[in-house]
Amino acid sequence: MRKWLMFTMLLAMAALYSRQATAERKENHKDYASSSIAECSSCHKGEGVAPNHDSDWVRGHRLVAQKPGRNCNDCHDQAFCLDCHTGGGIDTSPSNQTFRRDYKPKSHRSDFLEIHPIKAMDNPQSCTRCHSEQKFCIECHERFRANDLQFQSHRRQFSDIQLSNVGPKHEGFSATQCQSCHPGGMLPTHKWSADHAVEARRNLQACQTCHSEGDVCMRCHSARTGLKVSPHPRNWDSVKGNYRDKSNGRSCVKCHDHF
Amino acid sequence: MGIKWFTHILLLAGVVSASTGFAAQINGRSSTQLIWFNDYYSGRQVELVEYLRLSVTKIDEAGKFSLYGYGRGSQDLNNGDGLNGRLYYLYADYRGLFDKVDFRLGRQFVNNSAGTALVDGGQIDLRNIGPIGFNVFGGRDVVFGINGEAGHSGNYAMGLSAYLSGFRNTDLDVSWFRKWDDGDVSRDILGASFKQYLFNRLKLYGNARYDVTAEVFNEVLGGVKYFPMANLIFTGEWYQSYPTFDTTSIYSVFAVNRYQEGVFRVDYTINDMIAVNAGYSRQDYGDDGIANVYELGCRLHPISSVEIGLAYDKRNGYGGKLDGGQLDVAWDVTKGLQLSGGLTYDVYQRDFYLDGSSRETAQKYWLGGKYKLARNLQASLRVEDAITARDESDINGRFVLDYDF
Numbered sequence: 001m002r003k004w005l006m007f008t009m010l011l012a013m014a015a016l017y018s019r020q021a022t023a024e025r026k027e028n029h030k031d032y033a034s035s036s037i038a039e040c041s042s043c044h045k046g047e048g049v050a051p052n053h054d055s056d057w058v059r060g061h062r063l064v065a066q067k068p069g070r071n072c073n074d075c076h077d078q079a080f081c082l083d084c085h086t087g088g089g090i091d092t093s094p095s096n097q098t099f100r101r102d103y104k105p106k107s108h109r110s111d112f113l114e115i116h117p118i119k120a121m122d123n124p125q126s127c128t129r130c131h132s133e134q135k136f137c138i139e140c141h142e143r144f145r146a147n148d149l150q151f152q153s154h155r156r157q158f159s160d161i162q163l164s165n166v167g168p169k170h171e172g173f174s175a176t177q178c179q180s181c182h183p184g185g186m187l188p189t190h191k192w193s194a195d196h197a198v199e200a201r202r203n204l205q206a207c208q209t210c211h212s213e214g215d216v217c218m219r220c221h222s223a224r225t226g227l228k229v230s231p232h233p234r235n236w237d238s239v240k241g242n243y244r245d246k247s248n249g250r251s252c253v254k255c256h257d258h259f
Numbered sequence: 260m261g262i263k264w265f266t267h268i269l270l271l272a273g274v275v276s277a278s279t280g281f282a283a284q285i286n287g288r289s290s291t292q293l294i295w296f297n298d299y300y301s302g303r304q305v306e307l308v309e310y311l312r313l314s315v316t317k318i319d320e321a322g323k324f325s326l327y328g329y330g331r332g333s334q335d336l337n338n339g340d341g342l343n344g345r346l347y348y349l350y351a352d353y354r355g356l357f358d359k360v361d362f363r364l365g366r367q368f369v370n371n372s373a374g375t376a377l378v379d380g381g382q383i384d385l386r387n388i389g390p391i392g393f394n395v396f397g398g399r400d401v402v403f404g405i406n407g408e409a410g411h412s413g414n415y416a417m418g419l420s421a422y423l424s425g426f427r428n429t430d431l432d433v434s435w436f437r438k439w440d441d442g443d444v445s446r447d448i449l450g451a452s453f454k455q456y457l458f459n460r461l462k463l464y465g466n467a468r469y470d471v472t473a474e475v476f477n478e479v480l481g482g483v484k485y486f487p488m489a490n491l492i493f494t495g496e497w498y499q500s501y502p503t504f505d506t507t508s509i510y511s512v513f514a515v516n517r518y519q520e521g522v523f524r525v526d527y528t529i530n531d532m533i534a535v536n537a538g539y540s541r542q543d544y545g546d547d548g549i550a551n552v553y554e555l556g557c558r559l560h561p562i563s564s565v566e567i568g569l570a571y572d573k574r575n576g577y578g579g580k581l582d583g584g585q586l587d588v589a590w591d592v593t594k595g596l597q598l599s600g601g602l603t604y605d606v607y608q609r610d611f612y613l614d615g616s617s618r619e620t621a622q623k624y625w626l627g628g629k630y631k632l633a634r635n636l637q638a639s640l641r642v643e644d645a646i647t648a649r650d651e652s653d654i655n656g657r658f659v660l661d662y663d664f
Binding site for chain 2: 054055056059060062063065066067077078079081082085086087088089090091092093094095097098100101106109110111113114115117118119121122123124125129136139140143198200201202203204205207208213214217218221231232233234235236238239242243246247248250251254255
């Protein structure tokens, strides 16, 4: 069996090598960088150059761009990538928008400050590809009151809850008065708890925008204090050692005495 | 810091090109821009910005050694933000050592199927050694904030990949990507991607990233494109992501939902005058959070000097409703003059809204023009006005003078 396996592998390697050896060398494409897609298609239909540059290119180009061997580099300068990915703008045409001094991709149409709470829901990962530095989001978000944000969990806080059907809302009380009615109690145990868990699981990156260090999370989710609610995923027992070893326990000690 | 670097390298480029004889060729673009906008909190701001991109090629006789640079400096004129700079890349490139090795050294954008980074470091590509090529990169991880660099000490990134080389219809690679934060491993990702063309009309493709620390696939993409003709493309895709965070972030220990998305699209270039596209996406955020997105678009060339673009999309479901799109028109009046304009219009309804009102609109109107003053000198202007629930009018603009050398 092993011999057959070895023989098959050798045969496959030989076939691969002969195909590679006879393959045509790629032509320098810089001169064609400004060609229309139709012109590209006439030569490259089978190689997928045209399907890579269709109207869905913004969403689909990731796979093309990460091909080793500097695929994009055949036609484009690195500036072409970085104008979007880190916000340059040297080839900006009048049809391109800018945000301050940065180039702004077309997905940010209209006034993005207004529509991004909805637009940013589409594939939550896509925002962090460009805005990996949380300060970008924090600069605006930290200036809002929590109740002004869109999240359900932040709209429904204890201040909205009435003491009884006819009683006053909690907003009439200050935080220092909590313990007089809830001696020894942890307070955020109302509807808020369920809502915030669902929202956080769907888009935890949004939480990090304002609570970058997670301090507000740890009021309940720490192993030391508060409600001591475990936030970990189901496979935690099998992966916790990975986190401990790689981060040297930096995250563990935020909530645990020992790791 | 970015500005210092850029200045030093510019000087170095000049020295190199001068010292290596007279063959070196220097090309690039200088873009001087005056921009004005309303900062949401600081008020009206006016800035003068200088972008510079250059390439020094044919430094050696064989034309294998080149230098590339791109950066910007900006000076705020009225709000006290002062001088800012950003160096996007600045690297030396040597291609084809023994026809087998390519080198890049300096600040550069690097990526493989497992990850992406901007590094101050190097990249080596080993190719033409058989059916498999190898790529390795690594260096200081450069992170940009709004104003300048925002990285920490001990930020590094590196990646390795092995890939099939020389196959016309097949791409396949496997890779590894690692990042460090203050000396600790913050990201450890394995990646793979493939692409296969079949029958000259079918393309199968896929990509996966596996987070070694969390032991989950944090991104998986599978798709098929069917193009019976070069001008007609059907796309079907499935994508899922499971957000993971740096191991050094407290968020890395929290449970999250898997996000999934199914996409169907069609692109059809009917003739030289009309191209249309349509698409539908179904998004699943877990815990019964579902959204549907419908898209329509077209590009028209009623006459060769005029191009009209239209895009419309409608979204409903988790997060809210969004219904809107954009129109843009470009007219090449003469060989040297282009006029353009457009608008975006959105009607949206968030699931929850600040003042209890349910339906708002956001509009933007813009006008622009581009004029070639000489073969290598071009001026352009763009002015836009945004009308939203927040502002009755918010006028931004920029004037650009591009010099190509």
